[in-house]
Amino acid sequence: MGYCLNAAQADQVLSALRKDYRVYAPKRFPKQGRYSDTDVIRYAEVERFGDIVWEVKSDYPAKEVLSPIQQAIFYFTEDEYRASKGPTKPILILARPCDINAQHVQAKIYAGNGGYDDFYYQRMREQVHFAMMECGGGDDTCFCVSMGTNKTDDYALALRFSHDGVSVQVADPAFAPYFGGMPQGEYIPAFVEENELKVEIPDLSDKAVRQALKKHPMWKEFDKRCISCGSCTVACSTCTCFTTRDVCYGDNPEVGERRRVAASCQIAGFDQMAGQREFRSTAGDRMRYKVLHKFHDYKARFGDSHMCVGCGRCTHRCPELISLSATVNKVNAAVDEIKADLAKEGR
Ligand code: SF4
Ligand code: SF4
Known part of the structure; x- marks a missing residue:
């Protein structure tokens, strides 16, 4: 209707x-x-x-x-807690x-x-x-x-x-x-059929290609350019990472609420473990992780689609004008280069 x-x-x-x-x-x-x-x-x-x-x-x-940027998940006192209301x-x-x-x-x-x-x-x-x-x-x-x-x-x-x-x-x-009582009229929804911007999804099905891509010099560019602010992930339609933070009421540290708060894989220290160990200690490492998660890893795990929906908000919000679509196109060029090198080596 x-x-x-x-x-x-x-x-x-x-x-x-x-x-x-x-x-x-x-x-x-x-x-x-x-x-x-x-x-x-x-x-x-x-x-x-x-x-x-x-x-x-x-x-x-x-x-x-x-999934608000922060939300109370439960409230606590010294000896009990209560989940927040839905x-x-x-x-x-x-x-x-x-x-x-x-x-x-x-x-x-x-x-x-x-x-x-x-x-x-x-x-x-x-x-x-x-x-x-x-x-x-x-x-x-x-x-x-x-x-x-x-x-x-x-x-x-x-x-x-x-x-x-x-x-x-x-x-x-x-x-x-x-x-009820409103004027009826024919309307059939239409969808966007073409964007000005086109992105070719890189073929990362070959493990040898992925391993070589991990070491590719293209990621070093982001060490200087990305300021690791995390704005791209806050604005992303699909990023889900969060951390938790306790907010205490007044002077008693045992009365308060635990909130979950959006976190970002682009911020230094996101993956820090005991002993100060980090797996991705440079902005380039973190960018690589994000891009490959959006365009390979999620699909490898869940099967049916890539994680990125192409909304472009990360590009729009980046204070350093880093474009995700341009980065993916660079990945494509790097993958072509890597495949040619592997073919020369007979792999
Ligand atoms: S274009 Fe992709 S990575 Fe960027 S904000 Fe949208 S869903 Fe997230
Ligand atoms: S918004 Fe731009 S500068 Fe900030 S972390 Fe993302 S890519 Fe880096």
Whole structure:
């Protein structure tokens, strides 16, 4: 069933939905961007149709709703603890296809990985429904088509925004009552078919190639250029690493809460072990780890897709203008070089 709503009608539907759901969408926060007088667009609860930013990609991904940058996991006193409360209301998230596909990646890591479900992610994910925001093509950092994440059928509603209002397809009949009395109209969702940016995924199936790539000089470039700030992983739609931190209330260190806080494999000391030992002690080592995780290791473990969904947010947020797509293209060139060398050696 399709509907064509003007802004006032969209406000009425949103207000009806908000009685039963917490509705999250990209929202503009004026003057909170990283440069003076710039805005930031991130996920937050929306109260009015006009709050929804649909013309440009959000700076931060939809994952911030499901796995916030920090959250209390339990509260403790000297001799007892209590888990934090989960969401009390179902959640509707307005997200582009890449962000919805990113949740399939995150779900594989958080749920059932190694036989354990992540309790905090799982209780959130069970409450989430998606409203797919049609994407008009993204920007010059997007390469969802190369990653196969430009399409999805995992949505309860599909939405096409315009300056006049929004066209809606109701895919989940449970949402039909919210549109009672609204003007009907034909709407078939469309997906991005081509990005300006194309990325060729390197063929890393050969172990000898991977071993040679590990030692390739291309990674040294990042020792000077990457400042190991971790901004790329915070903005990444699919990164999941976190650490924990205890926050004590008042003077008593035995009363407080334990939070989980986003962590980044790009920050020095991320993999530090007892005895100060580190496996990836340079920025280049850490970049290699991230890129190979996104474009080989995740797929080798989980099978069906690469971890990167091509949202381009890491490139967009990097203060050193390091482009992930350009890095992957460099990996491709390095792999060709390595294969030629191995062929000369008869391997
Ligand atoms: S690595 Fe970059 S392009 Fe890929 S999902 Fe993460 S932020 Fe998006
Ligand atoms: S955002 Fe850029 S500089 Fe910061 S860790 Fe990532 S690649 Fe390095």
